[in-house]
Amino acid sequence: MLVSAKEMLTKAKVGHYAVGQFNINNLEWTKAILLTAQELNSPVILGVSEGAGKYMCGYKTIVGMVNGMLESLKITVPVALHLDHGSYEGALACIEAGFSSVMFDGSHYPIEENVAKTKELVALTAQKGISLEAEVGSIGGEEDGVVGAGECADPDECKAIADLGVTMLAAGIGNIHGKYPENWQGLSFDTLDAIQQRTGAMPLVLHGGTGIPADMIRRAIDLGVSKINVNTECQLAFADATRKYIEAGKDLQGKGFDPRKLLAPGTEAIKATVREKMELFGSVNKA
Numbered sequence: 001m002l003v004s005a006k007e008m009l010t011k012a013k014v015g016h017y018a019v020g021q022f023n024i025n026n027l028e029w030t031k032a033i034l035l036t037a038q039e040l041n042s043p044v045i046l047g048v049s050e051g052a053g054k055y056m057c058g059y060k061t062i063v064g065m066v067n068g069m070l071e072s073l074k075i076t077v078p079v080a081l082h083l084d085h086g087s088y089e090g091a092l093a094c095i096e097a098g099f100s101s102v103m104f105d106g107s108h109y110p111i112e113e114n115v116a117k118t119k120e121l122v123a124l125t126a127q128k129g130i131s132l133e134a135e136v137g138s139i140g141g142e143e144d145g146v147v148g149a150g151e152c153a154d155p156d157e158c159k160a161i162a163d164l165g166v167t168m169l170a171a172g173i174g175n176i177h178g179k180y181p182e183n184w185q186g187l188s189f190d191t192l193d194a195i196q197q198r199t200g201a202m203p204l205v206l207h208g209g210t211g212i213p214a215d216m217i218r219r220a221i222d223l224g225v226s227k228i229n230v231n232t233e234c235q236l237a238f239a240d241a242t243r244k245y246i247e248a249g250k251d252l253q254g255k256g257f258d259p260r261k262l263l264a265p266g267t268e269a270i271k272a273t274v275r276e277k278m279e280l281f282g283s284v285n286k287a
């Protein structure tokens, strides 16, 4: 059964580790992440962007697929199904469809409007036992066609949003989505420290986990990050393994064209990436 992310993140914050959010794109992705979480006895959050939601034929299709897998794969670790960077309307649709967690990304609204819309969703999600992530300060890079500059969030604005009663808070600290450029300045730990001091026990979320060096990840966890989003890294691993399979001509040998064979190396590569991240984040055996 899907669970809210509240308990797993509260435990992570107290225990000084982070739970990974791994974005899904299809059945293979979902299966790879769930099997790895179960194998490592780790809690996990499955992330779905609105674009991926459309690609997978809507939120209800995803809820059906994930719930079916939890049963057929005998998954017993805590699993949250979470809308990533949701619009207000997207969050409502996911709550209706059976997601156990949603993010409302109101970071592009003026702070007053972000507060007003977040407040409404706090009431609605609380009533349904669903966790809610809010965002302050846009996160750089491109996500579903929206390009942000990677600014640092204002700690006072973070406190204002945290005080509304959201479950977890994403704040820009120089992190960006996708691959990091050569001249990236690194995470702003001063900003993170200030946010953590203003928001206390609130689990903080680090977006754009792909390519952040391991020592920065550990330091971010020390400073209150309890959820780390990983998306691009699984995509790169999947593409790389699939390309190698094709380039080696394996699809031309025997029944190597069978999608169950063709997609297997990519699926294994996602599992290896998820395993590596769970070990780095410290969530192994925390289910």
Ligand SMILES: [Zn+2]
Pocket: 085, 139, 143, 177, 207, 208, 229
């Ligand atoms: Zn993000």
